[in-house]
Amino acid sequence: MIEVTDLETCFSTGFIRRRVVRAVDGVSFRIEEGETLGLVGESGCGKTTLGRSILRLVEPDRGRIVVDGTDVTALSRSELRCFRPRMQMIFQDAYTSLNPRMRVRESVAEPLKIHRMGSRTDIDRRVRELIEEVGLNEEHLNRRPYELSGGQNQRVVLARVLALKPRFLVADEPTSALDVSVQAQILNLIRDLGHDYRMTCLYISHDLGVTRAMSSRVAVMLEGRIVEIGRTADVLDRPSHPYTRRLVDASLTGPCASLERLPLPAAPTTVEVRSGHWVEETV
Amino acid sequence: MHKKIVLAASLGIVFAYCAVALLAPVIAPYDPHAITGAPLSPPDRDHLLGTNDLAQDIFSGLIWGTRATLLLGFVGAAIAVTVGTAAGIVSGYYGGLIDEAVMRLLDVAMTIPIFPLLLILTTFFRPGIYLIAVLMGLLGSFQGVRLIRSQVLSLAVADFVVGTRALGAGDGYIMARHILPGVLPLAGVKFVTSAQHFMLIGIGLGFLGITDPSVVDWGQMINRASQNGAMILGLWWWLIPPGLAVTLISLALAWLGYACEDEINPRLRVMRV
Amino acid sequence: MTGDALLEIRGLKVGFPTPEGLVRASDTVDLEIYPRETLGLIGETGSGKTVLGMAILRLLQPNTIIEGEIRYRGRDLLSLPEAEMQRVRGREIGIVLQNSGTSLNPVYTVGTQIAEAVILHQGLSGPDARQRAVELLDAVGIPDPVRMAGEYPHRFSGGMRERALIATALACRPNLLIADEPTKGLDAVTKRGIVDLFSEIDRDHSVLFITHDIETAGDLATRVAVMYAGEIVEIGGAEEVLGDPAHPYTRGLLASLPERGMQPIPGSAPSLITLPSGCRFSPRCGCAVENCSREHPGLVEVGSGHYARCMLYD
């Protein structure tokens, strides 16, 4: 369903003295139809950039991305715009993901209007359907983001994204700004709707508990590279890469052996330690 | 409460000026250029504010002068804000080389002092009032570009903009529907403060003798009065009214601008507990 | 145990006047903190936990309405003159504020900012105070403390800034340390480091550890208080409260953790302006009976030193 090959995204800062930061550094992976791949790593490891690069919200410098049989990297700008409904994204902070000046009704109707999906009454009906699907009701349609709680805003974001019936969803820490009691509501909602809409999902998080609950496979990212990937239980219960071990240790209670910065090999090779469980070799 | 009164008063003054400008031919008792009686006569029933050294009716001059003042302020501000907003949005939204080019251009433009340049250009072109307004608007748009651009920069990377792009919206749609509404309040404040600024500058130009001979302007009136000894002779009706008229509209716009700024940036708000 | 508490809060009410109405951020809170204990204060967004911490040091906005008593070693902090309160801040009670990213002044070096408190309260000379700052940075686990003391905050990573703030708060060896969400926004590894730091730093003082993170509170606290909508709904020993929670809200909170089944609490927290009548949790509570929405329950002892604010135990 999703195939990412050798993806590389760099940022350059400064106009005259350019400094290049390689945020995503040669990443390859596949996500099967209907599957959720978890992506974990510390802040600044490049996981957000990876998510945005796959949707070409940030232009990758190198590599190939195939979504649902279409080579996204080869699309022209206008082709890309038409293809966008098939792949969507939700962000960490629901409040900033919605235009503060727009009412919920306008925000949810916006994708339908952009892609001219139906007449005005069709759109109106669809908006009402969607808002109920995400567990809100018609009353909320006339509110603005600041009149809703964080959880309710994230529901609106979901409704807006689902309006396009995407095949692929990148969820970038959608619950890390929420309280646990609300987080559980949203996580359940994403899981259920993902199932109903038969979505393939890349679930980015730094919380191993959430990742375990949401994804069947997990990829561990460190300094722009995927250092370990495999079935969630395999990777998190029997981590093979020292960095994964450190992540797992940190999330457990009780004392943990703190690791110094890991020396990374210049030309990494990846080995399969178990079926479908790949690990980058360390020096 | 106090704030609302001030706001209402300033709006009232602005509207009153607009009304006077529109109805000038009806309100003004005389043609402001016509000789209407004895020169330098003090206020009386025929001449509410007396006459000047050319025996022109000062009250009528004051009424007709409203037109030039408002025109200079509002036309200039409209041009400055439109140019500033458009350039600021394009520069901030697209970023990259376009932005870099606009910013470097601004750096250069803002190093050249605007007022002396305006003086030279207006002197040279022997200006009509519209030309003065346009020149002021164009030269005054640079600051607006900076202001709007910096706001656009933060809007352009906001999640809701990235999210809308992910929905498949084009750049034009995003700029019109998400970026422009976001900067409009700021542009509105800029319009009010620019209008005030341009009125002061426009009348200042008149004071320095740069003026459209076909219109009456208050700057010219003040200049004439102060250069011809109105102060020494104690002819207050000649010197004081045009200055008060500018000050009043300027004050009204300043208050209006402040109230608007207060509205869009609550951190500047003065708490009245 | 009342007499020997280091800090005793009685009937604390904190309200913020807003155009929409009075926000009752904290409502009749009673709390004691004993010497050398770590009290974990758990609560979600808008439960009033941060306000409680700030109220102790009187760091809230001047127009805040505060009622009740906050007794520190017998003295009521709320009625102290401002000058005396300044001697309590930093010296007797230290605080680590939320948002470590913006809590250090960007134009001074970290060393200078730590030394400032030492010079003020302990009368050390400049060089001695700087030496002390370096020692403190070393103690909170900042590598190369001599060099880092001379660096500006923007050169510190998130975790390092949090450590520097902890060092600032500990600089004058206060008897009570209030830590407001020191692990918020940090990723797992960095968070772990901060939690470990809190369990290692010297144990001569008490800690009020404010957090929304139940697991972190469980790791560090000897006693735990749970806040909901401005009230303490459950308080007791950490093992009792988190191992065998009595209040339905605490139970719901634990059950909603991804590791424990991810069972959400329905609905969302009430607005602090229009609070529900009766038990504030009743609209979301699975065990609510008719009476719950009418009568406001008090704290009931459900075990030794373990109290819950719930009708179930009346």
Next chain:
Amino acid sequence: MNGIYLLKRLITSFAAFCIAVTIMFALLRLMPGDYITMYLEAIYRYAPPDVVEAFNRVYGLDRPILEQYVIYLLDAFRGNWGYSFIYKVPVIAVIGEKLVWTLIILFPATILATLAGIGIGAYSGWRRGSKADVGLLNGMIFIRAIPSYWLALMILIIFAYYLNLFPLGGYVDTSALATGIDPLDVANHAVLPILTLFLFSVTGTYYLMRNTMLMTAGEDYITTARAKGLDELTILRKHALKNAMLPMVTLITFECAGMITGSIFVETIFSWPGLGMLTYKALAARDLPLLQGILLIDTLFVIAANIAADLIYPLVDPRVQVGDDA
């Protein structure tokens, strides 16, 4: 220090100067009639055609326009800014003489306005919402709204005409003809112009200082400082003021450019013999070479102020190394 950044600044300044010169060159070329004819008429009241031709040859006005432009540009950099129509001496000499007089009032007014604006603005912002703050704010908005020429006139009427405290204008008393220029006498004449320029400038500084102070007062590090047990005055002085100073540096440079504008009106009304008065006279006589010179000297003023700000900024804010794009 980042050399590349300074280089960029120099290039920008260079470009600005060139553009200012180019505008003047274009205007002089576009001017109706012949430059030399007009020039000679201005100086000698008539212009014999053969003399005009000779001048055109000597000054290269018969050469291709591009070549003329290059010569013009080079001359501008050499300080050869032409001859003033009205004074009939090199523009740069006139400007040099008048600049001193302008600086006599501009310098104290700017320093005073900056210091007072920072002080009052900081106080006002720190005590936000207090009676003092509201009063100061309203007063400043009021002063700011009064046009500078009007303000100057009113000050002249009140202090010089009615109260008779200061002279009505000029820079020395008539007795100076006999006794020579007395610095005290000049100072006495300078008081009102300085006061006007001060009022004209102080509001901007105040306004920005108050705004940045309001922002700063809500910052978390101010709460941290309070939590350390520092008293309010120390927090204001050590923590708030230094941070709030950052935008001030930029403002003050803008203010410098604005002050020259202000001085045109103030000097005209007080008959102060500086650059502003010169501008007024040049405008009245349509003395384009002189106006060009004034534009160029103002441009140099702004360039100098900008470079000064660039150098000061990193001293105030450690996060800014010269070279960060703002």
